[in-house]
Structures are given as structure tokens and as C-alpha cells.
Amino acid sequence: xxxxxxxxxxxxxxxxxxxxxxxxxxxxxxxxxxxxxxxxxxxxxxxxxxxxxxxxxxxxxxxxxxxxxxxxxxxxxxxxxxxxxxxxxxxxxxxxxxxxxxxxxxxxxxxxxxxxxxx
Amino acid sequence: xxxxxxxxxxxxxxxxxxxxxxxxxxxxxxxxxxxxxxxxxxxxxxxxxxxxxxxxxxxxxxxxxxxxxxxxxxxxxxxxxxxxxxxxxxxxxxxxxxxxxxxxxxxxx
Numbered sequence: 001x002x003x004x005x006x007x008x009x010x011x012x013x014x015x016x017x018x019x020x021x022x023x024x025x026x027x028x029x030x031x032x033x034x035x036x037x038x039x040x041x042x043x044x045x046x047x048x049x050x051x052x053x054x055x056x057x058x059x060x061x062x063x064x065x066x067x068x069x070x071x072x073x074x075x076x077x078x079x080x081x082x083x084x085x086x087x088x089x090x091x092x093x094x095x096x097x098x099x100x101x102x103x104x105x106x107x108x109x110x111x112x113x114x115x116x117x118x119x
Numbered sequence: 120x121x122x123x124x125x126x127x128x129x130x131x132x133x134x135x136x137x138x139x140x141x142x143x144x145x146x147x148x149x150x151x152x153x154x155x156x157x158x159x160x161x162x163x164x165x166x167x168x169x170x171x172x173x174x175x176x177x178x179x180x181x182x183x184x185x186x187x188x189x190x191x192x193x194x195x196x197x198x199x200x201x202x203x204x205x206x207x208x209x210x211x212x213x214x215x216x217x218x219x220x221x222x223x224x225x226x227x228x
Contacts, residue, residue, distance in 0.1 A: 040128065042207060042220035090161060106211060110161040
């Protein structure tokens with residue numbers, strides 16, 4: 001089974017702190033994604049990466065950055081946390097477009113999520 | 120950019136009844152996926168539809184993809200308490216998915 005793990009289930013930080021959220025997948029997937037989930041808004045894409053050292057902005061990248069130094073690891077960075085970044089953060093991975101490894105075409109596998117509270 | 124709208128936002132269902140949740144896109148999609156998120160859990164992939172007019176069934180769940188590939192629906196028959204959760208559709212025009220806001224389902228026993 002594909003496993004996507006996230007470094008913390010719950011995290012409490014103060015305004016202005018630098019925050020690192022780590023995500024690791026064990027299925028050699030090329031694509032990795034960071035979403036935030038807020039009530040009534042569904043999942044909104046922050047950043048995604050289709051290869052090591054590659055990154056693309058999603059729909060709401062402001063206030064965030066990412067790092068992908070190794071294929072299995074995708075980090076989300078909040079340079080200076082603010083209260084409006086209090087949310088559930090979900091990481092996901094998927095196989096490369098057109099492949100069927102690990103499941104259906106383009107299926108995304110999600111981690112358990114990190115609930116971040118910024119005070 | 121691509122937007123995916125999902126209705127209703129909430130669905131309260133009597134156990135044993137049927138219900139449908141709908142997903143509409145502002146643009147033509149290459150495929151659409153459905154996910155289920157149990158309370159306290161993370162989204163889990165249910166199914167993907169690729170062809171225009173495609174219909175797929177998983178036990179009591181029936182998924183449809185519209186002829187124009189701009190809308191989709193999920194119909195659940197004889198709702199059970201195990202169906203509780205939030206159902207998301209996600210439309211793709213490449214390898215980027217856009218998620219709908221989800222339909223949160225509660226079941227009255």
C-alpha cells in the first residue's frame with residue numbers, strides 16, 4: 001500500500017514564526033502536492049512538484065514556499081506564520097501522468113494531515 | 120482558471136433513502152475523480168471517470184460523467200451509516216486537480 005506520512009498531526013505556532021511541514025511518500029511517485037482544507041472551501045492547492053527541485057504554484061501560494069530536494073520528500077514552509085494560515089494541511093502524491101503504478105491514472109494518495117494553529 | 124462547483128454543501132439523509140451530489144466545472148475536463156473523507160480522516164480515492172457519458176458503479180454508489188465532460192454526479196442508494204463523510208469531486212484538465220468544496224453527508228438512523 002502507498003503510504004504518505006506527515007511530520008505532525010497537530011502543531012501550534014506563534015505569529016511570525018517560521019514553520020516547516022514535512023511530507024514523505026514511499027511509492028516513488030513523481031508528483032507531490034500540498035493542499036489546505038478549510039470548512040466550506042474544500043481542498044485548495046498551494047504548491048505542487050512533478051520532479052525533484054521542481055515546483056509549481058497552485059491556486060493559493062501566497063505566504064508559502066516549498067522544497068523538494070529528494071523525490072520522496074516535499075516540504076511546505078511558512079516563512080512568517082500568520083493567524084489566517086490556521087488550517088488543516090494535507091499532502092498528497094500521485095504517479096506520473098499516464099502511468100498506472102500504484103493505482104488508477106492520476107489518483108492522489110493523501111497523508112493524514114497536519115492541523116496547524118497559529119496564535 | 121478552472122473552477123469546480125459542488126452541490127449541495129450538506130446532505131442530511133434518512134437511513135435507507137437515496138441521494139445525489141452534483142459537480143459542475145466551468146471548463147471541459149479531461150477526467151473527474153471522486154474522493155471520500157470520513158470524519159477525522161483524510162480524502163480517499165473512490166473512482167475516476169474519463170469518457171464522455173461514462174457511468175460506473177461501486178455497490179450502492181453510481182458515478183456519472185456528463186456528455187460534455189463538464190459535470191458529474193454521485194448517486195448513493197439505500198444510504199447506510201457507513202456512508203457518513205464528505206464527498207469531494209476533483210476535475211482535471213492536466214495533472215493538476217481542482218477540488219470542489221465537498222458534500223458533507225449525515226445519516227439519521
